[in-house]
Each structure stands twice: as C-alpha cells, then as structure tokens.
Amino acid sequence: MAHYKAEQDDWLIVYLKYLLFIFNFFFWVGGAAVMAVGVWTLVEKSGYLSVLASSTFAASAYILIFAGALVMVTGFLGFGAIIREDRSCLSTYFCLLLVIFLVELVAGVLAHMYYQRLSDELKQHLSRTLAENYRQPGASDLTTSVDRLQQDFKCCGSNSSADWQHSAYILSREAEGRRVPDSCCKTVVARCGQRAHPSNIYKVEGGCITKLEQFLADHLLLMGAVGIGVACLQICGMVLTCCLHRRLQLHFY
Numbered sequence: 329m330a331h332y333k334a335e336q337d338d339w340l341i342v343y344l345k346y347l348l349f350i351f352n353f354f355f356w357v358g359g360a361a362v363m364a365v366g367v368w369t370l371v372e373k374s375g376y377l378s379v380l381a382s383s384t385f386a387a388s389a390y391i392l393i394f395a396g397a398l399v400m401v402t403g404f405l406g407f408g409a410i411i412r413e414d415r416s417c418l419s420t421y422f423c424l425l426l427v428i429f430l431v432e433l434v435a436g437v438l439a440h441m442y443y444q445r446l447s448d449e450l451k452q453h454l455s456r457t458l459a460e461n462y463r464q465p466g467a468s469d470l471t472t473s474v475d476r477l478q479q480d481f482k483c484c485g486s487n488s489s490a491d492w493q494h495s496a497y498i499l500s501r502e503a504e505g506r507r508v509p510d511s512c513c514k515t516v517v518a519r520c521g522q523r524a525h526p527s528n529i530y531k532v533e534g535g536c537i538t539k540l541e542q543f544l545a546d547h548l549l550l551m552g553a554v555g556i557g558v559a560c561l562q563i564c565g566m567v568l569t570c571c572l573h574r575r576l577q578l579h580f581y
Contacts, residue, residue, distance in 0.1 A: 344568060344571055345410050347568055348406070348410050348565070348568045348569065349407070349410050351561065351564055351565050351568055352403055352406040352407060352410065352565065353403075354561055355399065355402075355403055355406070355558070355561045355562070355565055356399065356400055356403030356404075356406075358399065358554075358557060358558040358561055359395075359396045359397075359398075359399025359400040359402075359403060359558065360396065360399075360400060361396070361554055361558075362392050362395055362396035362399060362432075362554055362555065362558055363392070363393050363395075363396025363397055363399075363400070364396070365392060365396075365550065365551055365554050366389045366390065366391075366392030366393035366396060366551075367393060369389040369392075369547065369551070370386065370389050370390070370393075379453070379454055379457055379470065379473050379474060379477060379540075388435050388548075388551060389551070391431060391432075391434065391435040392435055392551060392554075392555070394431065395428055395431045395432050395435065395555075395558075398424065398427070398428050398431070399428055399558065402421065402424040402425065402428065405417065405420065405421055405424065406421045406565075409421050418569055421569055422566055422569045422570065425562050425565055425566050425569070426566065428558075428562060429559055429562045429563075429566075432555045432558065432559050432562075433559075435551070435555060436552060436555055436556075440552075450486075450537050450540060450541055451486070451537060454486040454536065454537055454540070455486040455487070455491060457470060457474065458474065458485065458486055458491055458492065458495055459491070459494045459495050459496065460496060462474055462495055462496070462497050462509070463497035463502065463509075464496065464497070474509075474511070475509065475511035476511075477536055477540065478509070478511040478512055478530070478536060479511050479516070481532075481536055481539040481540065481543070482514075482530045482532065483530050483532045483535055483536040483539050484508055484512035484529050484530045484531065484532070484535070484536070485508070485512070485535045485536065486535050486536055486537050487534065487535040487537060488531070488533075488535050489507075489508050489512060489524060489529060489530075489531055489535075491535065492507065492508045492509065492512075493507075497509070503521075504519060504522075505519075505522050506519060506521035506522050507521060507522060507523070507524040508521045508524050508529055509521050512524075512529040512530055513528060513529050513530075514528065514529065514530060
C-alpha cells in the first residue's frame with residue numbers, strides 16, 4: 329500500500345512538473361512580449377512623448393520593460409528549479425512571480441489613472457504648447473515632436489488649423505508670412521504654410537488632439553491587455569509552484 333502511494337506521488341510530481349514546465353515556457357514568451365511592447369513604445373513612439381504634460385505614459389513603458397526583463401530571468405530560474413526539483417529555488421521562483429505581479433499591478437494602475445485624465449491633459453497642454461513653445465528657444469525637441477505629430481497623423485493644430493493664429497511663432501517675423509507651420513502641409517516644401525487652403529494643408533475635424541488621444545488610448549489598451557495576459561499566467565504559475573513545492577515536501581518527508 330505504501331509502495332502504491334509512493335508511485336502515485338511520483339506520478340503526481342511528474343505531472344505537476346510537466347504542467348509547470350509548459351506554463352513557464354509561455355510565461356517566458358509572455359515576458360518577451362511585455363518587454364517588446366515597452367521598448368517599442370519608447371523607441372518607435374518616443375517622438376510624441378514630448379508633447380505630453382506628464383511622464384506617466386513613459387513611466388508605464390519603463391515599468392513594462394523592467395517587468396518583462398524580470399519575467400525572462402525568472403523563467404530561466406523556473407526551468408532550473410523544475411528540472412532539479414529544488415524546493416528553495418521553487419520558493420525563490422514563487423517570490424519573484426509575486427514581485428512581478430505587483431510590478432505589473434502598479435503599471436496597470438498608472439495606465440488606468442492616466443487614461444482617466446488623458447483627454448483633459450491633451451486639451452490643456454497641447455494647445456498651450458502650440459501657442460507658447462513651438463519654435464521657441466530651447467524647445468527644439470518639442471518642435472520636432474509637434475512637426476512629426478502633424479505629419480504622422482495628417483492633422484494641423486490642437487483642435488483645428490485656426491489654433492495656429494495664436495502661436496507666438498506664427499505671429500513673429502521668423503514665420504515669414506506663414507499662417508501655419510510647414511508640417512501642416514500635405515506636401516512639405518519651404519514656406520508651404522503660407523497658404524492655409526484645405527487643398528494644401530490638413531484640415532481634420534477635431535485636430536491633432538482627437539487623433540493623439542485615440543492613439544494613446546489604443547496603446548494603453550495594448551499595454552493593459554499584454555499585462556493582464558501575463559498576470560493570469562503568473563497566477564496559474566504561483567498555484568502550480570505551491571502544489572509542486574508541497575508535493576516535494578511530502579515526498580521527501
């Protein structure tokens with residue numbers, strides 16, 4: 329009877345090991361996906377970050393990169409702990425899963441809080457940026473961000489092209505008679521902004537605010553979806569780790 333019970337325990341341990349191994353593989357892949365989304369946000373979309381009033385969006389991306397890297401390192405530790413059936417490594421693995429879960433929870437809360445005030449921040453900050461900071465001394469990065477924003481999203485002004493009438497740059501001699509910046513033009517050539525006709529510049533209903541808000545909302549949704557997916561894997565992993573740890577403890581004692 330004792331021999332039968334020992335064999336049953338052995339099979340259960342093997343079964344749990346295979347399950348945890350499969351989970352750990354998907355967990356590792358999920359970590360790579362989380363890190364990739366974070367890096368893509370900062371590298372590919374960093375040109376838009378200068379026009380945002382707060383750094384919450386960038387902070388969420390940095391947290392995702394950190395969490396993704398930690399997930400990948402933890403995944404390697406998990407493979408080692410499973411193969412060696414080392415209870416101390418399994419305990420460390422469980423603790424790291426819990427830490428990663430908390431980190432992703434913080435990133436999720438930050439993203440949700442930022443989403444709630446996204447529209448108001450854009451309306452206030454982008455309009456002020458266009459009026460006061462565009463093409464001003466010391467604002468070269470911001471100017472580049474605004475130009476890229478208008479070209480990428482095919483828009484002009486925060487709400488409409490009329491917003492540029494109040495810009496310090498457009499009202500200055502440096503504008504050389506431009507009514508909008510050249511980046512508003514459908515085909516950018518020198519001083520094309522002197523002609524503000526719909527055939528020449530982008531006249532989009534809602535301006536750049538609507539398009540940027542939708543872009544950021546979609547991006548936050550993507551970061552949230554990836555984070556939730558990995559968090560669900562972590563919960564499964566923590567349960568399986570506890571079960572395997574307990575079985576190993578009973579098996580050896």
